[in-house]
Amino acid sequence: MAEKKKKKIVSADDGKEVTAAAKKKTVKEAAPVGNATGLRIGAVVLWVVAIALEVVALLILNGTINWTFMPSLWQIIIALVLDLVCVIIGAQLWKKANRIKPASKKNKFLFWLWNNMGVIVCAFAFIPFVILALTDKKADKKTKTIATVVAIIALLIGGVASYDFDPVSQEDLSAATAAITDNVYWSTFGKVYHTHEDCQALNQSDSLTMGSVEQAIAANRTRLCAFCAKKDEITGVVTDKNPDEVELVDDVQSGDENGEPDETAGEPAA
Ligand SMILES: [Zn+2]
Incomplete structure (x- = not known):
């Protein structure tokens, strides 16, 4: 297990600090890419x-x-x-x-x-x-x-x-590794990798795997999550959807003015 950086998560509604424990996910390290x-x-x-x-x-x-x-x-x-x-x-x-x-x-x-x-x-x-x-x-x-x-x-x-429905090219891999140098995250059944472990598309996932972009792609997560791409303004990397067409929701409390959970935004892509 790698040492996880403790994140301070602040609710956008009232600026109050929200404990990360409420959203705690188990994060395990990815296997080596292999030969x-x-x-x-x-x-x-x-x-x-x-x-x-x-x-x-x-x-x-x-x-x-x-x-x-x-x-x-x-x-x-x-x-x-x-x-x-x-x-x-x-x-x-x-x-x-x-x-x-x-x-x-x-x-x-x-x-x-x-x-x-x-x-x-x-x-x-x-x-x-x-x-x-x-x-x-x-x-x-x-x-x-x-x-x-x-x-x-x-x-x-x-x-x-x-048949390879999701081929990765040398160019795709180089673009992804050049644009993203930090660790990325993916869920057990997810098809994409994320640059944020608290990404809105990962709300349903309690256990994540963490690794480099190379490891994510080797683990068949060939695309970057569109929400994460939008959030980090990453361009030139293959994403699952067009980042311009997705809507970011507040990653701590997704809700509308009435505090009702937002049903429309943040459909889990993974
Ligand atoms: Zn994401």
């Missing part, structure tokens, strides 16, 4: 295993591998499911590596390709099976049909799970 190269090696190894499992499934289908302890359809399904598991875990390692050591987005096509290597591998891990199964004349028709359907479903699941 991108190690993650990439892990991903590639898993992807090679995935392709090998696809080959095994094909060899079972065409009768080259003839294990008799279990119906061959089941063996094929097991091989394809294990293939899918390797594809998905590999892609998660790959995506994590790209959060730590992102690629440059100067070349949009290469940037997309690099970030979505998992999707490409997924295609190689199932499409050849589908094509070869469909064109196999000797294989049992029912086995062939069911195995093909399983492979197509696996292809779709693996593709979606491997």
Whole structure:
């Protein structure tokens, strides 16, 4: 646990000091960012295993591998499911590596390709099976049909799970680390990081993780909270919403003139 700076929080309504204890959150330190190269090696190894499992499934289908302890359809399904598991875990390692050591987005096509290597591998891990199964004349028709359907479903699941919906570029990471040198905070299920641990979007979160921007991005919090960006007037950093379109509320007591809790402002973004 790092020593937390004790903040003096003053209510804007009456200028009275509000004890921080009322809003006390547990803050734990983030894990180290990790080693991108190690993650990439892990991903590639898993992807090679995935392709090998696809080959095994094909060899079972065409009768080259003839294990008799279990119906061959089941063996094929097991091989394809294990293939899918390797594809998905590999892609998660790959995506994590790209959060730590992102690629440059100067070349949009290469940037997309690099970030979505998992999707490409997924295609190689199932499409050849589908094509070869469909064109196999000797294989049992029912086995062939069911195995093909399983492979197509696996292809779709693996593709979606491997796709990087939130890619980070080298430029994004440099901009964020240049603009924010202090610690940032994020919640367990939050998708963004915050420069303020008492940010209005964190009202619902009792436990936070604290770390550098690199650590936040490595932990898949790829964007800065728009409220925090607005508050600190940070520009040039990827945010979850347009900071100009969010409304800041007083971070101590969010309420209107009547002291009623404000329901409209401060929708938790994270
Ligand atoms: Zn925030």
